[in-house]
Amino acid sequence: MSAADSIASPRLRLKNAPGAAVLCLGAGLVGGILTNLVQGWLPGAWNNLANSGAVWTMFAFAAGVAFAHRTEGHRGPAAAGALAEVGLVVGYYGYAEFGRGGMGSLTFPLLWLSMACVAGPLFGVAGAWSRRATxxxxxxxxxxxxxxxxxxxxxxxxxxxxxxxxxxxxxxxxxxxxxxxxxxxxxxxxxxxxxxxxxxxxxxxxxxxxxxxxx
Structure with missing residues (x-):
């Protein structure tokens, strides 16, 4: 198995769209909560690394890798990446709202959600390209x-x-x-x-x- 394949679960064998959607969204939700928690654990300026758009985008890329050889075309990896990124935003700010002192203004949650809808599909496709591009x-x-x-x-x-x-x-x-x-x-x-x-x-x-x- 190559290094790129190892960032996605080799056991993923879901062939039905609802199951795959739930898996990607759920992984994003868990990832969002974890990055919020880790941000609170890291000292000083290092907490910024947990709250990282690049780290979040790795989830979309991994989703694209996972679906690279399981779907035809780009729609599957793009949707998987989008769901993972949306899940991250919802998980992160949901935990900030209900597990911490509140997420504050809606400006940044809405901004990151908008960016998730762009970066998620793009990097989902990028993940698929990294594995199966001809x-x-x-x-x-x-x-x-x-x-x-x-x-x-x-x-x-x-x-x-x-x-x-x-x-x-x-x-x-x-x-x-x-x-x-x-x-x-x-x-x-x-x-x-x-x-x-x-x-x-x-x-x-x-x-x-x-x-x-x-x-």
Whole structure:
């Protein structure tokens, strides 16, 4: 089994759509609650790593990997990724509302829910591409985009917040994930080549949007 396959359960054999939907949504709900809990356990600025859009997007990517060889076309992985991301948002903010002191304004829950409906399908498809794409460039783009998410967070920690240790961790993940999940050295190298510009583009777009909303 390759490293990429190991991030998705090899026992997933659900063939009916309702069962698969419940599984993806449930995994997202549990993941959202856990990231909320871990955020409270990590010290200082390190708690930001639990509340990470890149970490959340790994759930959508894993859902796409899980469904890569079990459905035809892109609709299955896209739906799986979307459900996982929506579950994460609902689980995270649901626990914040009922398990902590309240989630506060609806602005950020609604913003993250909107982003989940975009990032979930995209990275669900990316996960599927990383496993079954017949065109090699799709695998490079999929793995590079995943690395680019962590790279963009690293840039945010470094340039926006001044948290150098957290930036180094994200940079290591940005480089390490394409190396770990790639199947050949050519694939790893080209995926890294995609991850570098993807990091800067995602940083400009994503954090520009967040700054506009929060401002």
């Amino acid at each position: 065109r090699p460039w799709r695998r490079y783009v999929a793995l590079g985009a995943l690395g680019g998410l962590f790279g963009s967070e690293g840039l945010h920690y470094w340039l926006g917040l001044g948290y150098l240790p957290q930036a180094v961790v994200c940079a290591a993940l940005a480089c390490g994930l394409p190396l770990l999940l790639g199947r050949t050295w050519k694939e790893r190298g080209l995926s890294l080549a995609v991850a570098i510009p993807a990091s800067f583009v995602t940083y400009q777009v994503l954090y520009g949007l967040l700054d506009a909303v929060s401002g």
